[in-house]
Amino acid sequence: MxxxxxxxxxxxxxxxxxxxxxxxxxxxxxxxxxxDLPESAADIPASVKGEKWARLGINVNDHFKPVYVxxxxxxxxxxxxxxxxxxxxxxxxxxxxxxxxxxxxxxxxxxxxxxxxxxxxxxxxxxxxxxxxxxxxxxxLDTHLVDAQEGRRFLDRLVGYEVSPVLWRAVDKARSAGRVQSVAVRLVCEREL
Known part of the structure; x- marks a missing residue:
């Protein structure tokens, strides 16, 4: 053994x-x-499926408590x-x-x-x-590194899930918006002005 x-x-x-x-x-x-956080509606656990925040996988009203699957x-x-x-x-x-x-x-x-x-x-x-x-x-285990990864993952999910649909309506053939590329695009736009 x-x-x-x-x-x-x-x-x-x-x-x-x-x-x-x-x-x-x-x-x-x-x-x-x-x-990870649920990727689709099919991944959302039945225990939280009816919650408004369930599609995000993060309960922002309960100290940003995640649901992992x-x-x-x-x-x-x-x-x-x-x-x-x-x-x-x-x-x-x-x-x-x-x-x-x-x-x-x-x-x-x-x-x-x-x-x-x-x-x-x-x-x-x-x-x-x-x-x-x-x-x-x-x-x-370094819990500070775990917290850092969770913070990054939460921001990716919250920004991406909320900003991407706005981008899709505003720009033809747009794919997604995230915490890094959204800021980078804004900086480029500000420099061009």
């Missing part, structure tokens, strides 16, 4: 790291985010990770060391609900020495 499950973001990383860690570890990929394309991955987790004594979350990776690690904890110790493993290169060091020098 393997001692620990290591979850990384990509299949390629999982394969390389598995070869370095050996039989005491099971290395599996999350293949990116395992859950595991997309249909990720359910098989979640099942595989849960099954692997039942076979080990520890969980290492080895997602990227940035706000997206930290959020992926947080979502994994929330969805998998591990009953074993959880360690945050970070590395900057995939070499035997770097991986060995990462296993021995784990840290806690």
């Amino acid at each position: 393997a001692r620990a499950l290591v979850i990384v973001e990509s299949v390629a990383k999982a394969t390389r790291i598995q070869a370095m860690l050996g039989k005491d570890f099971i290395v599996k990929p999350s293949v990116g985010h395992i859950r 595991v997309s249909s394309g990720r359910k098989k991955i979640v099942s595989e990770l849960k099954a692997a987790l039942k076979e080990v004594e520890e969980l290492y979350l080895a997602t990227d060391e940035d706000r997206e990776g930290e959020a992926i690690a947080w979502h994994l904890i929330e969805v998998l609900n591990p009953k074993v110790p959880v360690k945050r493993m970070v590395f900057h290169e995939i070499t035997p020495a770097a991986i060995e060091k990462a296993v021995s020098e784990t840290r806690d």
Whole structure:
């Protein structure tokens, strides 16, 4: 029986790291985010479907409380990770060391609900020495990075969902408007004036 499950973001990383860690570890990929705000009306949970804010996936009247869903394309991955987790004594979350990776690690904890110790493993290169060091020098989840990712995601959703329909009515063949490109377009327009 393997001692620990290591979850990384990509299949390629999982394969390389598995070869370095050996039989005491099971290395599996999350293949990116395992859950997100609902993408369509079909994804909205029945418990909030009738709420005015449900299409956004964020209750702006309740401290910006989000509703996260595991997309249909990720359910098989979640099942595989849960099954692997039942076979080990520890969980290492080895997602990227940035706000997206930290959020992926947080979502994994929330969805998998591990009953074993959880360690945050970070590395900057995939070499035997770097991986060995990462296993021995784990840290806690950085909730500040998780909060930063949530803030970015919420702004993307709130700005995109509210501004894009206005843009579609005003400009032929417009695709979408977001928190970054909307500001950038405004700056360009102001410079031209």
